[in-house]
Amino acid sequence: MTIDLLRSVLGWCAVINIGILLWWFIFFVYGHDLIYRIHSRWFKIPVETFNAIHYAAMAFYKLIVVVFIVIPYFVLLILV
Numbered sequence: 269m270t271i272d273l274l275r276s277v278l279g280w281c282a283v284i285n286i287g288i289l290l291w292w293f294i295f296f297v298y299g300h301d302l303i304y305r306i307h308s309r310w311f312k313i314p315v316e317t318f319n320a321i322h323y324a325a326m327a328f329y330k331l332i333v334v335v336f337i338v339i340p341y342f343v344l345l346i347l348v
Contacts, residue, residue: 272348274344275341275344275345278337279341282337282338282341285329289329289330292326292329293326296322
């Protein structure tokens with residue numbers, strides 16, 4: 269695998285993963301009640317806990333994407 273191919277793959281992975289994160293955030297903001305209703309049928313949790321779980325999961329997902337995809341992409345841009 270060449271460096272150019274790896275850089276291209278990482279770039280597209282970053283775009284796709286950031287798109288998923290944005291989709292998740294927008295759906296959570298505008299469809300909060302629907303999502304909470306669906307999940308509250310399965311798990312009996314209060315709204316505050318539900319919100320904390322989602323925001324923590326979004327933060328973890330963003331951290332993973334930045335550390336393992338975005339930073340290596342920029343390193344390859346700088347090195348080559």
